[in-house]
Amino acid sequence: MSLPSSIRCQFPALQQEVNGRPLVYLDSAATSQKPQRVIDAVSNFYETSCANVNRGAYELGRRSTNLYEGARTLLQEFIGAEHSEEIIFTKGCTEAINLAANSWSAEYLEYEDVILVSEMEHHANIVPWQMAAERHGARVIPIPVTFDCEIDLDQFESLLREEPVKMVAVKHICNATGTINPIEQIATMAKEAGSAVMIDGAQGLAHQRVSVKDLPIDFYAMASHKAYGPMGIGALYGKREVLRELPPYQGGGDMIRAVSFEDTTYRKPPGRFEAGTQNPADAAGFAEALRFISEVGVEALHQHETEIRIAAEKMLQDAGADIVGSPKEKAGIISFVLPRIHPHDFSTFSDQLGAAIRTGHHCCMPLMSSLGLPGTARVSLAAYNSIEDLNVLIEAIESARRIFA
Amino acid sequence: MLQELYQEVILDHSKSPRNSGVIDEPSHQAEGFNPFCGDQVKVMLIVDEGLIQEIRFSGQGCAISQASASMMTQAVKGHTVAEARDIFKTFHKAVTEDDEPDIDVLNELASLCGVKAYPSRIKCATLAWHAMEEALENHA
Numbered sequence: 060m061s062l063p064s065s066i067r068c069q070f071p072a073l074q075q076e077v078n079g080r081p082l083v084y085l086d087s088a089a090t091s092q093k094p095q096r097v098i099d100a101v102s103n104f105y106e107t108s109c110a111n112v113n114r115g116a117y118e119l120g121r122r123s124t125n126l127y128e129g130a131r132t133l134l135q136e137f138i139g140a141e142h143s144e145e146i147i148f149t150k151g152c153t154e155a156i157n158l159a160a161n162s163w164s165a166e167y168l169e170y171e172d173v174i175l176v177s178e179m180e181h182h183a184n185i186v187p188w189q190m191a192a193e194r195h196g197a198r199v200i201p202i203p204v205t206f207d208c209e210i211d212l213d214q215f216e217s218l219l220r221e222e223p224v225k226m227v228a229v230k231h232i233c234n235a236t237g238t239i240n241p242i243e244q245i246a247t248m249a250k251e252a253g254s255a256v257m258i259d260g261a262q263g264l265a266h267q268r269v270s271v272k273d274l275p276i277d278f279y280a281m282a283s284h285k286a287y288g289p290m291g292i293g294a295l296y297g298k299r300e301v302l303r304e305l306p307p308y309q310g311g312g313d314m315i316r317a318v319s320f321e322d323t324t325y326r327k328p329p330g331r332f333e334a335g336t337q338n339p340a341d342a343a344g345f346a347e348a349l350r351f352i353s354e355v356g357v358e359a360l361h362q363h364e365t366e367i368r369i370a371a372e373k374m375l376q377d378a379g380a381d382i383v384g385s386p387k388e389k390a391g392i393i394s395f396v397l398p399r400i401h402p403h404d405f406s407t408f409s410d411q412l413g414a415a416i417r418t419g420h421h422c423c424m425p426l427m428s429s430l431g432l433p434g435t436a437r438v439s440l441a442a443y444n445s446i447e448d449l450n451v452l453i454e455a456i457e458s459a460r461r462i463f464a
Numbered sequence: 465m466l467q468e469l470y471q472e473v474i475l476d477h478s479k480s481p482r483n484s485g486v487i488d489e490p491s492h493q494a495e496g497f498n499p500f501c502g503d504q505v506k507v508m509l510i511v512d513e514g515l516i517q518e519i520r521f522s523g524q525g526c527a528i529s530q531a532s533a534s535m536m537t538q539a540v541k542g543h544t545v546a547e548a549r550d551i552f553k554t555f556h557k558a559v560t561e562d563d564e565p566d567i568d569v570l571n572e573l574a575s576l577c578g579v580k581a582y583p584s585r586i587k588c589a590t591l592a593w594h595a596m597e598e599a600l601e602n603h604a
């Protein structure tokens with residue numbers, strides 16, 4: 060494989076046994092494991108720099124604020140944003156989408172407007188829009204997905220033509236099928252129709268390079284924990300002109316300029332959207348994870364995962380599995396079903412052999428119903444995986460088939 | 465090891481579930497979901513004067529949840545609502561606690577005790593039962 064196997068050694072959680080077998084972690088789309096340097100960055104914060112951000116005028120406060128703002132600048136550079144104020148820290152991708160859905164909708168969404176979300180969206184990019192639609196009397200309409208598990212661009216075009224579309228919300232990479240969506244094309248089409256655009260980048264950060272300033276999008280939502288970083292932190296990228304017009308998401312300390320009972324005024328972005336005590340510890344870990352990804356290289360990661368994916372798909376098919384979807388552009392994620400074996404039964408077989416895979420609907424119930432599947436088994440790859448990891452899965456398939464055949 | 469979880473009788477029930485299908489005019493019904501894996505089951509009953517005359521289930525799920533639903537319908541049909549609740553109690557104990565299962569009450573259901581060793585699968589075994597209990601509560 061294109062990445063050295065020594066990378067695996069940097070991940071302490073991978074050095075253990077499960078059910079008497081070496082742990083084989085194949086669920087990185089749910090959350091990736093963390094390299095030691097990320098774990099150290101988080102604990103180092105608590106050991107040396109623990110203070111509230113933007114508050115204490117003393118040394119620890121300065122360190123904490125520097126780590127936090129340093130992470131912001133690093134993320135800005137990492138995703139190619141023009142200004143650091145375009146990065147709002149949140150507790151995860153879900154909160155990032157909720158923030159946009161709330162604040163953007165409060166400013167722009169009107170009665171009978173339409174929000175388009177693709178049928179393959181994660182519940183996190185459906186439900187916040189449904190809730191916003193309900194508040195404003197707007198409608199959420201799904202963009203159909205083809206049998207190959209790609210967004211149906213013809214149908215998308217018709218919807219843009221026929222409906223008063225104000226927002227198009229789609230994911231960058233599909234956590235259930237691995238589809239890499241043509242976000243630039245989708246965003247361009249949406250903009251030509253006068254719509255705003257939200258990209259759910261939960262699966263994007265560690266797998267596809269983006270340059271948000273070159274994309275005609277309003278928002279890009281991210282999670283640190285799916286990109287080798289700690290849980291509990293994520294971010295929303297929003298174009299400066301867009302963020303400046305939006306009302307706050309939550310009220311509290313830090314997001315205000317001045318508070319009085321006559322007139323409270325808010326800070327400029329990003330502060331306006333970051334109410335209360337922030338999470339500099341995990342921001343420091345997030346930054347360290349971005350450094351890790353940069354050193355390995357997003358392209359190298361994608362190539363590594365692609366090589367394993369292609370070999371793995373063949374192995375799985377030879378073992379009798381049906382791969383779900385065949386999009387032209389695909390990340391290191393494979394969904395498959397086994398004839399006569401329910402995915403949930405299969406996961407017990409793989410768990411028994413020390414392999415961690417995800418089974419079920421992957422928080423994409425509308426996609427599963429449109430594919431007519433109760434769920435799938437999913438393998439998702441990261442830097443530390445190798446093709447040998449797949450041998451265990453094949454062993455699990457064989458032992459499941461001995462019982463279910 | 466997994467042969468113990470997936471005993472023949474379980475595989476048999478999951479491949480050819482008994483009392484699967486719908487009742488057109490049930491007196492009681494409820495749906496159960498396992499959000500963790502997407503398993504879904506609907507339990508429909510006809511209860512007349514406290515007696516379970518008819519019970520059917522529909523839905524989809526893993527072998528354990530299907531087999532458990534199938535065995536449940538056989539175990540409670542013809543019993544009173546109170547007896548059905550007792551059987552559930554005995555079954556629930558058998559799949560969660562370490563004591564010897566009460567074979568006299570459970571019969572085939574005792575084959576599901578293997579899930580104890582796989583905590584994430586216990587919900588599969590109890591899904592249809594919770595739906596039945598809810599059905600009986602809601603509309604009794």
Ligand SMILES: Cc1ncc(COP(=O)(O)O)c(C=O)c1O
Nearest residue numbers: 151152153181183230234261282
């Ligand atoms: C495509 C996609 N969007 C959103 C999310 C939600 O991310 P989080 O749970 O980190 O908020 C996920 C996580 O599974 C995802 O895969």
